[in-house]
Amino acid sequence: MKAAAFYTRQPRHWWLAVGWLTVVGLAALLAPVTSSPPDFAQLSQPPFLNTRHWLGTNAQGLDVGQALLQGARTVVGVSVPATLLTFLLGAVLGSLAGFLQNTRWRASPELLLSILLPVALSVTIGPRWLGAQLLLLPGLAVLLWLGGRRAFRGWRGVPVPVDTLVMGMISLLDSLPLLVLVLIAAAVQRPSLSGLLILLSLTCWTTPARLMRAATLQVKALPYAEAAEAAGLPAAQIxxxxxWPNTWQVLLTRFPLTVAMLIGFETTLSFLGVGLPPEVPSWGRLLAGIRQSPTDWWLLAWPGLALVLTILSLQLLTQRK
Known part of the structure; x- marks a missing residue:
């Protein structure tokens, strides 16, 4: 009954937004895996003049309609996983900061060594060898932890100011222009889908973390949370x-807006020729074709319209009754 009442209360524009996002999702699923060969007899063909290319062709003779479908798959394949990773990282760090605060967690010296040294090496190396770092640094962390257990046997744990550290990272990232930060990081690393997902996740997690921290502080003060803490339950179990079961709705309301933001970032990076490999179709790369052919208005109209409708639809999802 509650679900039925929810859907019947939604305004017409909410349903239009859901309908358009459904179209984008179906386009991503049904888009051809490989592109058709270029039609050199129909270079820069305007739309609606050829039954083979209803939406026209670009300067290389590639079909714009097919590029739109493949670009929809890139939009969905980048924005949704990146948002999930962003929310996962933000939820973990925000809940730890809100629950542990600055004195609750006492970390052993070997644990601090296994975390801080690999992080310092990663910052020193930079994002250029990101794939190798993801493979080698976890192994280094395990070796440091095993060796530290013998070297620091009998040492007491050190209080870790988790809340101060997390809020410090949030303040640092929020003080920088996010788009500029993403552009600089994307320009210095090798274009790849996995690298772009990791880059967006590591730069856009601050808002979910801030929301989760605030929600955790509220839930932590409730009687059942205080009772669980007084009973001596481990922090991870609490x-x-x-x-988490009482704070996830805070992140749910933010999800469409974050997807819209990441779509904008991915399109901007593709338009500038960074982030994704050149062979990956994207709405941003399709928009960039207008620089080679300024008179081909359809290269700007179709991907621009799809981009505006998608971002606007995601924003309308949050405007529920």
Whole structure:
């Protein structure tokens, strides 16, 4: 009954937004895997003049309609996984900051060594060898932890100011122009889909973390959370059973807006020729074709219209009754 009442209360523009996003999702699923060969007899063909190319062709003779479908798959394949990774990272860090604060967690010296040294090496190396770092640094962390257990046997744990560290990282990232930060990081690394997902996740997690931290502080003060803490339950168990089930709705309301933001970032990076490999079709790369053929208005109209409708639809999803 509640679900039926929810859907019947939604305004017409909400349903239009859902309909358009459904079209984009179907386009992403049904888009051809490989592009058709260029039609050199129909270079820069305007739309609606040829039954083979209803939406026209670009300067290389590639079909714009097919590029739109393949670009929809890139939009969905980048924005949705990146948003999920962003929310996962933000939820973990935000809930830890809100629950542990600055004195609750005492970390052993070997654990601090296994975390801080690989992080310092990663910052020193930079994003150029990101794939190798993801393979080698976790192994280095395990070796440091195993060796530290023998070297620091009998040492007491050190209080870790988790809240201060997380809020410091949030303040640092929020003080920088996000788009400029993403552009600089994308320009210095090798274009790849996995690298772009990791880059967007590591730069856009601050808002979910801030929301989760605030929600965790509210839930932590409730009687059942205080009772679980007084009973001596581990922090991970309290967060998993009592904090996350009562705070996930805070992130749910932010999800469409984050997807819209990441779509904008991916399109901007593709338009500038960074982030994704050149062979990956994208709405941004299709928009960039207008620089070679300024008179081909359809290269700007169709991907621009699809981009505006998608971002606007995601924003309308949050305007529910």
């Amino acid at each position: 967060i998993r059973r009592h904090i």
